[in-house]
Amino acid sequence: MRSIDEMLQELCPHGVKFKELGTIAELVRGNGMPKSDFTDEGVGCIHYGQIYTHYGTWATEVISHVLEEKAAKLAKVNPGDIIITNTSENLDDVGKAVAWLGSETIVTGGHATVLKVKPSIDSKYLAYWFQSPAFRYEKKRRATGTKVIDVSANKLATVKIPVPPLEVQREIVKALDQFAKLEAELGAELEAEREARHRQYVFYRDKLVSGTVGADYLRLGDVGGFVRGRRFTKNDVVDSGIPSIHYGEIYTTYGTSTDEAVSHVRVELHDQLRYAEPGSVVFAGVGETVEDVGKAVAWLGNEPVATHDDTFVFTSPLNPKYVAYAVQTKDFHRQKERHVSRAKVKRLSAAGLADIKIPVPNLAVQEKIVETLDSFHALVKDIDFELPAEISFRRNQYEHYRDRLLTFKEAVT
Structure with missing residues (x-):
């Protein structure tokens, strides 16, 4: 199987074409949809704030719905479309994107833009690219406001996107999906180990204190x-x-x-x-x-x-x-x-x-229990310290790998 570098060398030996976002996708600005419109059933919807608090790079299910009469006034999101945020209190959350890969049409509201990408663009590839340092630099150049940061749909349309051949985009997505899956699995394993240590500590503490003979x-x-x-x-x-x-x-x-x-x-x-x-x-x-x-x-x-x-x-x-x-x-x-x-x-x-x-119990037994629990508690604190460090290391490793895959030599026009 050819590597991504080999594919790039074969298919675009002189570099990758960069195109303005407005030329590879139609940008449709959302409107309205306060959270008070949410219902238990109805048309699926994604609120702009949920993109940076709940969703990852892509989604197939929604956590919110609105009534059909409300949905009729909102921006439609078809399978394969991308929703990207325009506004937030900090720059990191502006320009966060989620590719909608569900089977039904949903809706989105204000402070978000729907990107209806052309067939030459893989939605997940573009959603991944919106996480890159290159895009952070581009959105920072276009951002306005201090307390509330905004990057309008019109300004987003001028961002230049690297567009390798579709088969290369799909291989990049496949590689990043696999890496993200491994990172998530490792994080789950580490968290499970942490929970097991805490349960063990609680059990041991209660047994040691409550099971003291003669107390x-x-x-x-x-x-x-x-x-x-x-x-x-x-x-x-x-x-x-x-x-x-x-x-x-x-x-x-x-x-x-x-x-x-x-x-x-x-x-x-x-x-x-x-x-x-x-x-x-x-x-x-x-x-x-x-x-x-x-x-x-x-x-x-x-x-x-x-x-x-x-x-x-x-x-x-x-x-x-x-x-x-x-x-x-x-x-x-x-x-x-x-x-x-x-x-x-x-x-x-x-x-x-x-x-x-x-x-x-007597004072000597109390002191022995304290000494034992102090030692056990130190072990639990160690894993509490090590777990975030290990997860951070893996995340940084993933982001480095992702950023390398999404960095291209631009073709000279």
Whole structure:
């Protein structure tokens, strides 16, 4: 089988012809179609925003529909057509394209242009080329606006596209499809490995904490005390001041423990605030979900840290990291659910927290459990770090290969 380079050498030895987009496709600008027009059934449609948030290079199915009377006023997209975006808040999303390869005619709305390509153009080839650095350079030259970036259909029509022979286009598509498939499969395998590690860690953590032989199950309120923090607002947050922990940071930023606060509040508030001493555990008393409420971080810093009024500071003779691990278990969450008030904002009181029981082995066993879980957690963090790096490497490899295949020597006219 001939390579793409061999085909190019044979079929266009003097280079590839570059043609303006307007000469190889009819450009039809969409109009209208707010998301409020979407229905569960009707005529399939693709909204311009979905092109850079949901779809890839090509699609055979849609995720949205509009009523027939609405569809009649919109731009028609036939099988083999391409939809390309004209407008977005950033340049990367402008000029994103999806080739429609479904069996039915669908529609699209405003801020998008339908490209009805000529028979000499493979739709997927052109959609792939719109991902190349060459096209990014061309659309950047034609872009207008600052807050909202726009590249009009008229300006898109002037972009020069490399047009190798159709059989070469199809071989390029075949190669890129295969590479994209391999990249997706590898990403799925790595993600599955990550999920398996996390499930294994959760199982091991719960078994280690809950399966401690000879441990008494005691109410948190019987082994320690809870003190609510004091209020501070976003306006009180400063770059440098009193170290502080906000309730939202407990489930968005911190892990099981920390020895450094990520935010600070004004020093003028010093006497008005309440603090967690080193060795305390800070619980979130408020959250958007039941899962977030009751999450905790062990404070291991060298100085007191100010705590928000939607947090509770737990002080006890227990190992603080052991407590923070124990309140991550399924058993803790099962008990917690009985005490969470389920309004729009989920809340958990100090009394509710105090009523929850955890296994309390002796201090030496607590320390051993913490040491073991710290080691296991480090392994999980390693794969969390390695996975994005590996996926990024594979994506960069794919993009390099794609860009090489879509770069041509231009024929001298």
